[in-house]
Amino acid sequence: MKDPVIIFEKVSKSYPLYHNLMGIKRFLFSFTKSLRAFKNSRFEALRDISFEVYRGETFGIIGRNGAGKSTILGLIAGVLKPTQGKVLVRGRIASLLELGGGFHWELTGRENIMLNGILLGLTREEVRKKMDAIIEFSELGEFIDQPIRVYSSGMLARLGFSVVAHLDPEILLVDEILTVGDINFQRKCLEKMLNFKKNGTTIVFVSHSMEDIKRLCDRVMWIENHNIKMIGEPEEVVSNYIKFVNS
Amino acid sequence: MNSKLKHYIDLIIVLTHKEMKIRYKSSFLGYIWSVAHPLAFALVFYIAFKVIMRINMEDYTLFLIAGLFPWQWFSNSVNTSAGIFLANASIIKKLNFPRNIVPLAMVLQDMIHFVFTIPVIIIFLFVYNKTPSLSWLYGIPILLSIQLLIVYGTSLMVSSLNLFFRDLERLVAILVTLLFYFTPIIYSETMIPEKFRYLIYLNPVAPLIISWRSVFLSGTLNLFFLIISTLYALSVFFLGYGIYKKLSWRFAEVL
Numbered sequence: 480m481k482d483p484v485i486i487f488e489k490v491s492k493s494y495p496l497y498h499n500l501m502g503i504k505r506f507l508f509s510f511t512k513s514l515r516a517f518k519n520s521r522f523e524a525l526r527d528i529s530f531e532v533y534r535g536e537t538f539g540i541i542g543r544n545g546a547g548k549s550t551i552l553g554l555i556a557g558v559l560k561p562t563q564g565k566v567l568v569r570g571r572i573a574s575l576l577e578l579g580g581g582f583h584w585e586l587t588g589r590e591n592i593m594l595n596g597i598l599l600g601l602t603r604e605e606v607r608k609k610m611d612a613i614i615e616f617s618e619l620g621e622f623i624d625q626p627i628r629v630y631s632s633g634m635l636a637r638l639g640f641s642v643v644a645h646l647d648p649e650i651l652l653v654d655e656i657l658t659v660g661d662i663n664f665q666r667k668c669l670e671k672m673l674n675f676k677k678n679g680t681t682i683v684f685v686s687h688s689m690e691d692i693k694r695l696c697d698r699v700m701w702i703e704n705h706n707i708k709m710i711g712e713p714e715e716v717v718s719n720y721i722k723f724v725n726s
Numbered sequence: 727m728n729s730k731l732k733h734y735i736d737l738i739i740v741l742t743h744k745e746m747k748i749r750y751k752s753s754f755l756g757y758i759w760s761v762a763h764p765l766a767f768a769l770v771f772y773i774a775f776k777v778i779m780r781i782n783m784e785d786y787t788l789f790l791i792a793g794l795f796p797w798q799w800f801s802n803s804v805n806t807s808a809g810i811f812l813a814n815a816s817i818i819k820k821l822n823f824p825r826n827i828v829p830l831a832m833v834l835q836d837m838i839h840f841v842f843t844i845p846v847i848i849i850f851l852f853v854y855n856k857t858p859s860l861s862w863l864y865g866i867p868i869l870l871s872i873q874l875l876i877v878y879g880t881s882l883m884v885s886s887l888n889l890f891f892r893d894l895e896r897l898v899a900i901l902v903t904l905l906f907y908f909t910p911i912i913y914s915e916t917m918i919p920e921k922f923r924y925l926i927y928l929n930p931v932a933p934l935i936i937s938w939r940s941v942f943l944s945g946t947l948n949l950f951f952l953i954i955s956t957l958y959a960l961s962v963f964f965l966g967y968g969i970y971k972k973l974s975w976r977f978a979e980v981l
Contacts, residue, residue: 494979495979502891502892502893502894503891503893503894503897506891552820553819553820553978556820556821556822557822558818558819558820558821558822558977558978559978559979560975572822574820574821576816576817576820576821577816577820579816580816580817580820581816581817581821583744583748585747585748585751586744586747586748590744590747593740594740594741594744597733597736597737597740597741598737598817598821598823599821600733600823601733602729602732602733602736603736603739603740654820
């Protein structure tokens with residue numbers, strides 16, 4: 480039984496190019512010109528795309544830089560609104576943030592777990608309950624009470640992933656994560672992702688690593704030039720994509 | 727309690743707490759530095775106007791401090807608000823949480839800091855042989871609420887618009903400086919020539935600062951000034967919130 484939890488219906492997304500407003504000075508002194516330049520310039524990120532993601536599946540998105548992958552994640556997360564069409568999402572969402580996102584450099588690892596957990600939708604009580612498990616998972620040891628400005632990038636990644644690993648999302652959005660940290664921790668992340676999968680979490684996974692895509696995903700969507708080029712079995716889509724990119 | 731509301735409140739608490747931790751990182755020293763700033767201003771104005779220009783006013787230092795401390799809250803928050811969404815770009819682009827909490831936490835932190843500086847005002851009162859008044863018990867909470875609305879409304883407006891007009895930041899810095907001299911902080915409202923005196927009612931923060939000073943120095947509140955500042959507070963808040971509401975769904979597009 481296929482139960483769609485994310486539905487894109489003829490979705491287009493274009494952005495006005497805000498830098499054409501050229502600052503308040505230009506805006507006030509050459510109002511009409513600035514406004515016209517602004518209205519005539521739009522950047523099209525997605526054109527008329529439709530797809531569904533089903534409950535419990537791991538859905539990969541591949542494509543070249545600037546093809547529109549991150550825009551799709553933004554639309555699912557609800558931080559962007561479609562220009563045309565409809566986006567429907569059913570379920571609690573969590574996003575894996577980029578390295579150090581939602582952290583503050585001057586705070587300790589422990590304080591950052593609280594900050595990050597709250598931003599990801601937990602209450603204070605929930606974070607407190609999960610604190611010990613998160614710290615243990617992160618393997619940061621005594622560093623947990625140090626300000627994170629002394630952390631290496633691998634340690635930052637561990638802290639970030641550890642928080643997300645202890646969320647209980649229905650839909651998890653992952654934008655390229657498994658490339659940081661040492662081999663051991665990467666393996667742990669992968670295990671945790673598989674664990675999420677096993678527990679029925681729907682995962683949307685954007686990556687440039689075809690290995691990870693093939694290993695994790697049930698279906699893959701290839702975005703080319705702001706449009707869907709192909710949706711299907713990982714092996715098939717990935718091999719077509721590689722052929723296309725290399726030709 | 728509704729779980730969404732609970733999370734909203736937790737967000738405010740944790741973000742405000744974070745701002746405070748960063749500000750008072752080196753505990754007491756952080757506090758000293760934040761008090762040192764308005765005190766240094768007071769010293770400069772004292773030398774310029776009392777020592778050099780011989781302004782005819784009793785207890786001029788106390789007079790300055792009573793106006794400078796609340797002003798400091800306003801100007802700090804408004805100036806910081808310009809860049810605050812830019813500084814939080816990474817979370818705004820990825821997470822769907824109410825964005826207004828980011829400036830709200832900053833404003834609340836500045837408010838708490840202002841409350842922490844009230845003991846300094848009390849020390850100066852004693853130095854000048856005065857004492858705090860019982861009317862502070864209701865006067866301070868009332869004025870705190872009014873100022874919170876004004877500062878939060880202005881910060882929402884500035885922080886939202888600055889994403890679309892990135893040079894607004896500079897304009898705001900100039901306007902805040904101008905506003906400082908148009909507000910009776912280093913002079914009293916009675917020193918303004920009679921025919922211009924009505925102009926202070928055009929300044930949204932003037933009636934508020936005048937009220938602060940009169941509560942601190944004499945323990946009195948002028949009802950007329952109070953009503954005008956309340957009206958300004960409500961209009962500034964609704965204007966700021968309206969602008970924020972209109973623009974907030976585009977934040978992730980601009981960042």
